Amino acid sequence: MSERNYRAAIVGTGGIAGSHARAIAAAGDRAALVAVADVDRGRAKEFADTWNVPRAHGSLTELLREERVDVVHLCTPPRLHTPQAVECLEAGATALVEKPPTLSLAEFDTLIEAERRSTAHVATVLQHRFGTGALRLRRLQEAGGLGRPLLATCVTQWYRDEAYYAVPWRGTWESEGGGPTMGHGIHQFDLLFSVLGPWSEVTAVAARRARDVDTEDVSMALVTFESGAVATIVNSVVSPRQTSSLRFDYERATVEVEHLYGYTDDDWTVTPAPGHENVSESWGRDHSTESSGHTGWLAAVLDALDQGQAPPVTAGDARRTMEFIAALYASAFTGERVRSGQITAGSPFARTMEGTGAPWEKVRNK
Structure with missing residues (x-):
């Protein structure tokens, strides 16, 4: 199956976001970082300037409303992972969630249900x-x-x-x-x-x-x-x-x-x-x-998406x-x-x- 070019976004521009940006850059023509978001809009703009990202937003909601994205890298504090991943899934964007993916097993089951209702996927970053x-x-x-x-x-x-x-x-x-x-x-x-x-x-x-x-x-x-x-x-x-x-x-x-x-x-x-x-x-x-x-992990994610499959680490894997x-x-x-x-x-x-x-x-x- 031919490789696609995936439009990616990063939400949360703290320390780990740099690893995600480097992985996206290393993917070459397979992915492009088109937008970032952070509650600190100034920090988002600074991150965007560093990584030559076209647009910076003040929230995930704003980003999803104004951008067309295929995958969203969630690099936010753990308490935000579940609501933000659900929001991505409802918008048809695959959510790639930093660890720990949720605060509890019950929250994780909420993600599984949201994934079942969506055309997109959720995966945990366990590189x-x-x-x-x-x-x-x-x-x-x-x-x-x-x-x-x-x-x-x-x-x-x-x-x-x-x-x-x-x-x-x-x-x-x-x-x-x-x-x-x-x-x-x-x-x-x-x-x-x-x-x-x-x-x-x-x-x-x-x-x-x-x-x-x-x-x-x-x-x-x-x-x-x-x-x-x-x-x-x-x-x-x-x-x-x-x-x-x-x-x-x-x-x-x-x-x-x-x-x-x-x-x-x-x-x-x-x-x-x-x-x-x-x-x-x-x-x-x-x-x-x-x-x-993160580079090898993202390559595996893109390989799976090219084949129409759930990206690793899948919801079932992460739930265990x-x-x-x-x-x-x-x-x-x-x-x-x-x-x-x-x-x-x-x-x-x-x-x-x-x-x-x-x-x-x-x-x-x-």
């Missing part, structure tokens, strides 16, 4: 799925070259100080939806899920150890997958030596990646099990220097990740093991990730 290392790992796994997945570790240990949380919408359930589980670790464990497949149950803890915020600043989970593989997941914003790392132990090899905000092939290592040295040879083919950023987040909080706050499918519409953890309330808030309010 680490599309780095060449992740693509190669999934290919080798699907081909059976690694044997069965047995064990994995997934670590997001970052550092965010008090100045970071001085931004009013950060660190609250009402505007950010959660702590590092929602806003930081989601990249790593979404990549984990894209490799290991559906999770089946989780046992977790969450704590507020050092930051004066409403949400957690640390969480940890033990996860079992439908395949039988098991994993540990750690999410932190209190770790001075920052790292993002994944380790997959298969029958025939250990595959690892360590990076911070984006990886290349050089960040991956493979350790074959005795007698399976050929795994290293398979892994070393087609070495790439490309980073796992969002359900895991809700289950992690439910397990951490109730002390119970939570299974996939257990967080139903009537659950307090479907309506808000805080659910029945964070334990530290209960102590504070006594």
